[in-house]
Amino acid sequence: MRREMSDYSPDWCRAEALRLLDFHAAAVNPKGGFYKLAADGSELADNPRGSGNTRELHETTRMIHAYARGAGLQHPRAREIVDHGVGFLLSGHADPLNGGFWWSADDAGPLDRKKQAYGHAFVLLAAAWAAKLGNTDADKLRDLVMGDLRNRFWEAEPGAVSDTFDEDWTNPPAYRGGNANMHLTEALLAAYDTWRDPEYLDMARQIAGFMIDRHARAEGWVVPEHFTPDWQIDRDFAGDPMFRPPGTTPGHAIEWARLILEMRELGGRDRQDDWTVEAAKHLYSRAMKDAWLPEGGLAYTMGWDGQIDNRRRLWWPVAEAVATAHALHRATGDEIWLKDLDRLWTHLDRHHIDHENGGWFAEIDEDGRPVETLFPGKPDIYHALTASLAGLPT
Numbered sequence: 001m002r003r004e005m006s007d008y009s010p011d012w013c014r015a016e017a018l019r020l021l022d023f024h025a026a027a028v029n030p031k032g033g034f035y036k037l038a039a040d041g042s043e044l045a046d047n048p049r050g051s052g053n054t055r056e057l058h059e060t061t062r063m064i065h066a067y068a069r070g071a072g073l074q075h076p077r078a079r080e081i082v083d084h085g086v087g088f089l090l091s092g093h094a095d096p097l098n099g100g101f102w103w104s105a106d107d108a109g110p111l112d113r114k115k116q117a118y119g120h121a122f123v124l125l126a127a128a129w130a131a132k133l134g135n136t137d138a139d140k141l142r143d144l145v146m147g148d149l150r151n152r153f154w155e156a157e158p159g160a161v162s163d164t165f166d167e168d169w170t171n172p173p174a175y176r177g178g179n180a181n182m183h184l185t186e187a188l189l190a191a192y193d194t195w196r197d198p199e200y201l202d203m204a205r206q207i208a209g210f211m212i213d214r215h216a217r218a219e220g221w222v223v224p225e226h227f228t229p230d231w232q233i234d235r236d237f238a239g240d241p242m243f244r245p246p247g248t249t250p251g252h253a254i255e256w257a258r259l260i261l262e263m264r265e266l267g268g269r270d271r272q273d274d275w276t277v278e279a280a281k282h283l284y285s286r287a288m289k290d291a292w293l294p295e296g297g298l299a300y301t302m303g304w305d306g307q308i309d310n311r312r313r314l315w316w317p318v319a320e321a322v323a324t325a326h327a328l329h330r331a332t333g334d335e336i337w338l339k340d341l342d343r344l345w346t347h348l349d350r351h352h353i354d355h356e357n358g359g360w361f362a363e364i365d366e367d368g369r370p371v372e373t374l375f376p377g378k379p380d381i382y383h384a385l386t387a388s389l390a391g392l393p394t
Contacts, residue, residue: 008345017388021070023358024381033088038377052107057119061126062382068129113167117153121184128190159206176227221282223253247301247309250291251317257283258324296347315352319387326390360384
């Protein structure tokens with residue numbers, strides 16, 4: 001039943017996290033990897049060549065990450081699902097000939113054979129979290145993906161990764177993007193937290209310094225998303241609507257704010273990370289000011305003219321705002337950063353949380369009704385679980 005109270009307490013958030021884990025557990029595919037789920041939680045058929053369901057790399061890895069976190073809530077299937085996902089990363093996504101990880105696969109083998117930095121970042125994230133549960137293949141997974149990240153994707157100047165290669169690592173990418181670098185920062189921080197190798201923290205600091213302390217600061221705390229091959233901001237990039245939308249993405253500025261605060265904490269509040277607190281305040285405040293819509297929710301993209309470009313209302317920017325508000329409160333001790341939580345959770349509760357079937361609706365229309373224009377069914381658990389766990393005691 002939909003909640004009417006304004007107090008989204010830790011107990012409520014814990015219950016919502018467990019409800020999410022229960023719903024998405026239905027995605028386990030006995031042939032390996034995970035199904036996409038329809039709105040009612042049933043299997044969503046999505047493979048035109050008829051060789052079983054398509055498993056995309058970011059979905060496989062995010063399920064591993066989610067259920068590794070779910071183990072901390074004592075979810076009964078957490079370890080089973082983590083081990084299942086790691087097994088498919090190695091048997092279904094890993095390229096045994098050329099190295100790296102294919103973007104998608106089905107029962108018959110690879111579908112999209114390209115090697116994307118975005119997906120490889122999530123492999124590292126999955127490995128780090130699986131290792132926390134003692135998965136026996138986690139270190140192997142880490143070594144494989146870190147070899148690719150260091151030797152294929154990493155560019156020493158500026159200290160960030162390029163984007164997409166062909167299967168055999170030919171056709172070097174012309175595109176350079178912020179999204180892959182943001183998620184690699186997240187993964188490197190998780191890797192440092194797990195294995196304490198200072199290389200991971202150093203790489204995260206290089207990426208965050210380039211993307212945020214240099215470029216976002218210079219743009220008035222707007223985060224550039226797209227770059228030319230020589231790492232100049234590409235303000236005219238046309239993009240694709242899902243992973244590389246044109247313009248700027250306020251939800252990513254909010255997500256970056258949380259990540260740089262996490263970097264500061266993991267770094268022991270070292271003086272070299274002192275810039276992150278003020279930067280996080282500015283990133284979050286600018287995005288909320290510019291992109292919060294009168295009808296509720298955050299606009300998907302902004303133009304470089306500072307005006308809203310795409311009013312599409314997705315679940316994930318609001319979920320990330322919940323997590324970042326908590327992170328700002330923890331970093332500063334200032335209660336003011338919690339003032340947005342009621343409107344954020346109320347919006348999610350009324351429009352995105354499916355109180356009948358479970359899971360969260362990905363998108364709502366102008367009338368607040370669920371629609372499926374960008375994501376079919378119920379997308380992966382990653383952002384919704386991040387919001388639900390953010391307010392729990394650490």
